[in-house]
Amino acid sequence: MSKKLFFLLMIAAVLSFAGLMLGQGQGRGGRDDQLNLPDGPGKDILQSACTECHNLQMAVGTGYNREEWGLTLERMITAGAKMTPDQIPVVTDYLLKNLAGEGPKPAVIVPGSVTVSFKEWGLPTKGSRPHDPWAAPDGSIWYSGMYANVIGHVDPKTGQIKEYHLKTPRSGPHGLVGDKEGNIWFTANSKSYIGKLNPKTGDVTEYKLPEGARDPHTPIFDQKGTLFFTVQGANMIGRLDPKTGDIKIVTSPTPRSLPYGMVVSSKGVPFLVEFGAPKVASIDPATLAIKEYPLPHEESRPRRIAITSDDVIWYSDYSRGYLGRLDPKTGNVKEWPSPSGPTSLPYGITTYNDIIWYSESGVKPNTLVRFDPKTEKFQTWTIPSGGGVVRNMMAMKDGNLAIAESGINKVALAEVKK
DSSP, X not given: OOHHHHHHHHHHHHHHHHHHTTTSSTTTTOGGGOOOOOOSTTHHHHHHHHTTTSOGGGGTTOOOOHHHHHHHHHHHHHHXXXXXXXXXXXXXXXXXXXXXXXXXXXXXXXXXXOOEEEEEEEOSSTTOOEEEEEEOTTSOEEEEETTTTEEEEEOTTTOOEEEEEOSSTTOOEEEEEEOTTSOEEEEETTTXXXXXXXXXXXXXXXXXXXXXOXXXXXXXXXXTSOEEEEEXXXXXXXXXOTTTXXXXXXXXXSXXXXXXXXXXXTTSOEEEEETTTTEEEEEOTTTOOEEEXXXXXXXOOEEEEEEOTTXXXXXXXXXXXXXXXXXXXXXXXXXXXXXXXXXXXXXXXXXXXXXXXXXXXXXXXXXXXXXXXTTTEEEEEEOTTOOSOEEEEEEOTTSOEEEEEGGGTEXXXXXXXX
16 A cells, blocks of 8 residues: 555544544445444444444454453444443454454654653543643643543642533534633534633633634634634634634635644744645734645645744654654755654654654554654654554643543653653
């Protein structure tokens, strides 16, 4: 299989799974396209519960073990699949017998001098699918429980976890960010609004997006307190004034470019990656004019983005298995192959003291990767419980890393020895 074909198949699976598991349309991908499954206990449950939202081809060749299938089925149930917890064992037996496959390649471990240890916390609601973390100034971690319809809070000192339930069912909280007053702002991916949670009262304020602005994705504040956000499904970028609630939306110049991860430069300029195109983009905070920076490889699909103190952009090239560097001043791009290779699917990424950290989500177990731009050297660690697709991470103020482990329903803290 060529890398291009691999990417096309992967992006189709990712996008359909992300949207459809929230029950946004029956049978996208089509019941008529389902596999011709062998008979056996669990077949009928699998066909009736899983094909409401997606094609069963997605279940083929995952390489999941019993625990991983159990976690996956819990996510489906939380998302609304017509299956009961007591049916999980029989469905899991069927999947292991008939659809297992080899799964992802093992991670490549690169040794080095830095020491990292991990703390992980299982979340209260099964199948909640923690999507994004936010590292709070007080050292705690917030997360979006996408399928559980909650915003959650973890106190790493005590291990205490608190969930805040949203008032609109199936909102699909996705990205999140805190403001200076301690409120948590989030994108409601499934209900097309921007939300603000007041942790002191539990109240949620909703800012409805204009008609057609579906699938809001990543929010971020600039230095003036203005909220910018990507609107992936509608191919748009938005700006929200928290003082007035005024929302402005503009469309990406490139069709189907899927605006995705976002950062803000030291000068207050938002930058984003386009997951549907080989491009990085910036947006003028005043006029909302968009400037695109083409990447050198047509197959590149940058998924998440980070920024260093020199306002240089770093991106995880999900489709090609590369770490990329873009200098917006010159347009120059430099890339490094990720340690685990072209199918490693680099995903969540962040920086601390101009060191790049990211995760490879296409290997088993997922990895945490460190890259030093000065030496151009990598070091990698496996995530103890597997990671289950690390969709995003964020550096804490002390240099440790807050990590959301979507597939295994955990939030983690990677402690970097100083």
